[in-house]
Amino acid sequence: MNRITSHPFFPWLAAVASGILLFLGYAGFDQFYLEWIFLVPLFWALRGARPRRAFLIGWVAGIVGHAGGFYWVIEMFKQFAGAPFPFALVGLVLLAASNGIVMAAWAWGIRLIAAGRGWQVVWVAPVVWTAMEKFWPEVFPNYLGASQYRLSHLTQIADFTGVLGVSFLVVYINATLYWVTACWCEERRVPWRPLSALALSLLLVVGYGEMRLREVERQVASAQTLKVGLVQANRGAADMHVDADTVLKEHRDLSRGLVESERPDLVVWPEGVPVSLSFREGVLPTAALGDLGTPLLFGACLRTADGICNSAFLVDRSGRILGSYDKTVLVPFGEYIPFGDTFPSLYSWSPYSSRFWRGQSEEPLLLGNHVISLSICYEDIFPLHIRKLMAGGKERRVPEVMFNLTNDSWYGKSTEPVQHLALASFRSIENRRSLVRVTNTGISAFVDPAGRIVKSTGIWTKETLVDKIPLLQGRTVYSTAGDWIGWLSAFLFAAAVTSVCVSARRKLRE
Incomplete structure (x- = not known):
């Protein structure tokens, strides 16, 4: 030796x-x-x-x-x-x-x-x-x-x-x-x-x-449940810019079929669906969202006086906006360029990079009497960020379930979607909550409070996924002590x- x-x-x-x-x-x-x-x-x-x-x-x-x-x-x-x-x-x-x-x-x-x-x-x-x-x-x-x-x-x-x-x-x-x-x-x-x-x-x-x-x-056996349907239209980021109307129509059509066959309590679309809004409150035309007659959670671009946010909106069956969340942890060179505000010319060197405004709120959203936590894209691989979101905001309304809206199409047909899902699954264990992840091109999944992937889609496939999610209470040692x-x-x-x-x-x- x-x-x-x-x-x-x-x-x-x-x-x-x-x-x-x-x-x-x-x-x-x-x-x-x-x-x-x-x-x-x-x-x-x-x-x-x-x-x-x-x-x-x-x-x-x-x-x-x-x-x-x-x-x-x-x-x-x-x-x-x-x-x-x-x-x-x-x-x-x-x-x-x-x-x-x-x-x-x-x-x-x-x-x-x-x-x-x-x-x-x-x-x-x-x-x-x-x-x-x-x-x-x-x-x-x-x-x-x-x-x-x-x-x-x-x-x-x-x-x-x-x-x-x-x-x-x-x-x-x-x-x-x-x-x-x-x-x-x-x-x-x-x-x-x-x-x-x-x-x-x-x-x-x-x-x-x-x-x-x-x-x-x-705990899961005795918990209340929420029936959730996920829509994975298999449309990458490039499709959102080239054929936005068709992409939106496909999400509506897949959602209608899902609602007719499964009758979910909530339908979820992924990050980056080609919807652009300039307000946080009000009522959206239900026809634009597919006339589903079911609450909908979806990703969108929010244009404000400060800038553009990568956001998500929750609306009820009538199209009334129940709440919104702006992404806080942005992807460098994808959603912003480091020091780009100080040196704006950097954006001319990377024309495909977005220029999103960082969100500030850590408040959960309310769906009826249910409190839900929401994150966007790779925020779910940051344990401390999710821990903050799970603290319940100013009123300490601790969420009963976690949702994540993601676009992993940027990475092609690779191991990244599996790595992303594996990292995210630990948020379920750390907080003892189910995690619902919906992506544009896969992997969309339901993760139980023990971190086990209960149901999942393929990568670069068009499909829908439905499951009943247990709504749990309480906090863990990790959620308290970090x-x-x-x-x-x-x-x-x-x-x-x-x-x-x-x-x-x-x-x-x-």
Whole structure:
């Protein structure tokens, strides 16, 4: 083993291997079990490395992992910004390099702390990872824990820790497996203490998962329900601009058929349907919305004195507007250009980029006596934003169900829709509410309060989907305390780094 690990190319090849395992194990490629071992090659690569060198090795792994996982960003840059392929490829590399800092800083941190204090990497690695995942800013957050979205018994801890807790668990598994293999390869012994601790931890996590799943099923069985119908017309963003009247007609026709056959309590259209409004209150002509005789929730552009908002409106069966929501978390280069207000000429360089105004309200909407939370597009992958929306606004009317209107057509036929849905599904666990997602081209889905995808459409298909949604009450530890595990990990990380630095200064003085 030493002959292999001592080769000068080994650390870099191991870093590439970890990066490949990272994106193959993530949502979309769905080989979730690979995430349990993806860090093992990198651990071997970091053995004996100085912190600065560890940073570079970790960065290589991060760049490879994020470039493979986010390959669909190329299509986004082409669609959103009208960028030619070479510039779109540069955009992917820059995004991968930025997101890869998480692994780079993680590698630096564990080498600094483990070498400086002599602490076992088993305990250091998950703490440092969780701290970095919490605080490193990313355009597209991609929590490691989301890779386990199909394993319901492992993910239920998210109602206590958020998705960060699942990320912590995945890195803990990696670190323990590395330590076991290292001890065996070097000393021909099995480190039973860390192995037993991992087994006990997994037993507790799975046991908690089973308990919470049973409790959720009991709550769902006794809850009121809302029958919701989703319309996925399979029309991408380009269609909205080229043939807007036809696209709107298709939504109306699909909705009429849905109402006639299923009699839903609410029909939902996705983000970006070609409807443009200049007011928030009043009555819309029912003919324009299909004369459905059923409440309708739909995406629209709202033109105000301040600017254009990416919005959603809820109307009753008579067309009366019950409420609206403006998207708050905008997509850079797609819905706005960073520093574009300061340097307006930037918009001339990216003619396909929109110039939306950021929303301000966090108030829920009322459908009869039911309180609903609404988010638009990739807002549902930001845990803290959804937590704010689920707080109930000024009057603390805690929503009973979450809705998300999305347009994922920008990313082509790729793994992005699966990744988006997997990340969003954790909002259901964190808040113990059903999540209703409707998209233009897929994947539209119903997610139950345990984060399980109950029903879903295909990608780039025209179809409708109906289900009865349980309306639940109450709050979780996560909805109350937020990312406490991220803050705790950051505190421990900072304390450990401070301790190492203080010790180093003392040695220099001596």
